[in-house]
Amino acid sequence: MKRFDDEDLVAHYLHELAPQKASELESAMQTDPALAARYEAYTTMLRAYKANAATLVVDEAVMARNWKAMRPALAGARVGPSMLSRWRYPALAGAGLALAATAIFMSTRPHEGGRPTPAAAVQESGGPGLSATTTENALAGGVSMGAPSDDLAMAERRYAQERGRASRHFTHPLTAAPRDLPGDLPQALRLRTGLPLNTAYAAAPHFIPLASMSLPEPPTQSGYPDMFGPAGTAQTTASRRRSKSGHVRTGIHHEYPADLTFAMGGTLIGTREASGPGTEVRTLGATHAVTALAAFHQQLRPAVGYRIAVSYSRPDFQYALRDATTNSGQRDINGRMYELAATYVVQGPHHGALSTSVEAGGGMMALLPTLSSAETSYNLRGVAVVGVAAEVALTKHLGIHLGYRAQVFKGPDFQYSGTDKSIVGTTFFSNEPMAGIIYRFHPK
Amino acid sequence: MERHLAMVLRMTLRVTGNVEDAEEAAQEAFLQAYKKLSRFREDAAFGTWVYRIAMNCSLNLLKRRARNVTWNAESLDEAPGSQHAVSPQMTPEAALLDAEAQLERERAMSFLTPKERTAFVLRHLEEQPVDVIADALGISANSARQVVFRAITKLRRTLAPSGAGVDATVAPTHFLKESR
Numbered sequence A: 001m002k003r004f005d006d007e008d009l010v011a012h013y014l015h016e017l018a019p020q021k022a023s024e025l026e027s028a029m030q031t032d033p034a035l036a037a038r039y040e041a042y043t044t045m046l047r048a049y050k051a052n053a054a055t056l057v058v059d060e061a062v063m064a065r066n067w068k069a070m071r072p073a074l075a076g077a078r079v080g081p082s083m084l085s086r087w088r089y090p091a092l093a094g095a096g097l098a099l100a101a102t103a104i105f106m107s108t109r110p111h112e113g114g115r116p117t118p119a120a121a122v123q124e125s126g127g128p129g130l131s132a133t134t135t136e137n138a139l140a141g142g143v144s145m146g147a148p149s150d151d152l153a154m155a156e157r158r159y160a161q162e163r164g165r166a167s168r169h170f171t172h173p174l175t176a177a178p179r180d181l182p183g184d185l186p187q188a189l190r191l192r193t194g195l196p197l198n199t200a201y202a203a204a205p206h207f208i209p210l211a212s213m214s215l216p217e218p219p220t221q222s223g224y225p226d227m228f229g230p231a232g233t234a235q236t237t238a239s240r241r242r243s244k245s246g247h248v249r250t251g252i253h254h255e256y257p258a259d260l261t262f263a264m265g266g267t268l269i270g271t272r273e274a275s276g277p278g279t280e281v282r283t284l285g286a287t288h289a290v291t292a293l294a295a296f297h298q299q300l301r302p303a304v305g306y307r308i309a310v311s312y313s314r315p316d317f318q319y320a321l322r323d324a325t326t327n328s329g330q331r332d333i334n335g336r337m338y339e340l341a342a343t344y345v346v347q348g349p350h351h352g353a354l355s356t357s358v359e360a361g362g363g364m365m366a367l368l369p370t371l372s373s374a375e376t377s378y379n380l381r382g383v384a385v386v387g388v389a390a391e392v393a394l395t396k397h398l399g400i401h402l403g404y405r406a407q408v409f410k411g412p413d414f415q416y417s418g419t420d421k422s423i424v425g426t427t428f429f430s431n432e433p434m435a436g437i438i439y440r441f442h443p444k
Numbered sequence B: 001m002e003r004h005l006a007m008v009l010r011m012t013l014r015v016t017g018n019v020e021d022a023e024e025a026a027q028e029a030f031l032q033a034y035k036k037l038s039r040f041r042e043d044a045a046f047g048t049w050v051y052r053i054a055m056n057c058s059l060n061l062l063k064r065r066a067r068n069v070t071w072n073a074e075s076l077d078e079a080p081g082s083q084h085a086v087s088p089q090m091t092p093e094a095a096l097l098d099a100e101a102q103l104e105r106e107r108a109m110s111f112l113t114p115k116e117r118t119a120f121v122l123r124h125l126e127e128q129p130v131d132v133i134a135d136a137l138g139i140s141a142n143s144a145r146q147v148v149f150r151a152i153t154k155l156r157r158t159l160a161p162s163g164a165g166v167d168a169t170v171a172p173t174h175f176l177k178e179s180r
Helices: A006-013 A019-031 A033-054 A060-076 A088-107 A118-124 A132-140 A149-169 A185-193 A197-202 A229-239 B002-016 B019-035 B046-067 B092-110 B114-125 B130-137 B141-159
Strands: A240-242 A248-250 A258-269 A272-275 A281-286 A289-301 A304-313 A316-322 A327-351 A354-369 A379-393 A398-410 A427-440
Touching: A006 A019, A006 A033, A006 B141, A019 A033, A033 B092, A033 B114, A033 B141, A060 B002, A060 B019, A088 A289, A088 A304, A088 A327, A258 A281, A258 A398, A289 A327, A289 A427, A304 A354, A327 A379, A379 A427, B002 B019, B002 B046, B002 B114, B019 B046, B046 B114, B046 B130, B092 B141, B114 B130, B114 B141, B130 B141
Parallel strands: none
Antiparallel strands: A240 A248, A258 A289, A258 A427, A272 A281, A281 A316, A289 A304, A304 A327, A316 A327, A327 A354, A354 A379, A379 A398, A398 A427
């Protein structure tokens, strides 16, 4: 005969037993008095509990007492803000990204009041030998600096060529393109800057878009005045440097100072444990999830750049509790992670079409439960971000972005009252390997 | 709101087992519901919504009490003379026996873990479906079912030696009043 344990008896009483097994149990009880007695003991006990519970009715006095106790608390409680749409945080992140990028972009534009003095500009551009008077005279073609007149004419033509090339290609915000300069260049600069004619005009080469145009090689043979030599040499060596193998190293970020990245990857969050009271151990982990990332990056100098990134992911956060006697299972909260972070970017080694960078910074992370619930709500967490990236230029605009980001943040509790604070207060690490495409502005 | 409060108080009393905790859990549930009122969706009944919040509040309160060994809230059922109404149909002897049986049953409940007690009360006394209990406990439906079975088996083992609970004749608990 088939044996039935106590759980079968209870399940039958609660109508949780499968129909076939239920009928087998009923048949068995008819032939087995002991089994029937066990079943009767359970049913009697459960009926007793239920009969007692069925008589509970809330007294009016109890109701009144509770309303009286609750009234001050309810009057002082603030009703939470209405839950906005799920696009709230992406929209805020996008707006913040656009605002920050615009602010930084605008703050780096040259303006008349903030334009550096010519001397400083010359020094800054690495041109110790650039003479304002020399430049003006050379450009004006009026005074020879000891060079033959043919060489001077050649220099003028060369300048005109460079000016034309720059006008066609250059749009860098840090400089003033020659095409913007009026015909009467010396006079216009003098009027606009308030500087003496010679000095003001000397600033013109500094604002020529050296970073995005090919410049003449230093005049080692021609002997004509070195109009572009100092600044041009500095930039050229920064952006075009031959490697040991003979390849031309190209400072991609330097030549393409701004880009947009769209990448997909994974969010891999480690599991953390925390000891609770007694033998309790609480763990919090998360499932692996796909992550989407969009970022704007601008490299002002090889060692000075920034990236503003927004990312989105949907991991399940898993809270579990166990002690010496029980494993009480776990609660899963399906969450959405939005991140807005700003990082400082330093350009790393680059070779040919390959460029690298490292970044570090911080931002904010919003963690929301996917399903709205009365018991759960969102968390805002500060997040520290570090990362490395490698980019391979495919065309003048597009490239492949490969990156790795690590995030450090405090675990979320989704404002769920049942979540133990000892575990959500611990620090979590999230690993984000990424791959995507990069779009560069200002093609060469 | 009054009928919701009554329903919630009944449930919190059954889960927590004493008036103070029951009222505390119920008040906390209503306060949470009020704070999160903007998230309440019209497609669900308000009573069901606040009831579910109260389930969580009761369970959390039980867990806190289980950890805090210094907590010594007196259960209503431990003072049968003052807290239990005596049915006018019962003789004094029967009433005394019934009160003792009820006290034994409540004592057996105290051996359950917070999760087992909550699961048992919600399933057997409140007649909530297993998936609702599973959601309240944060476990799967199958695990919730097992917790209920385990709780009942444990109650039976606790009550079996003394035979308490065999007598199904009971008097109403009077945290509340008699329904008849």
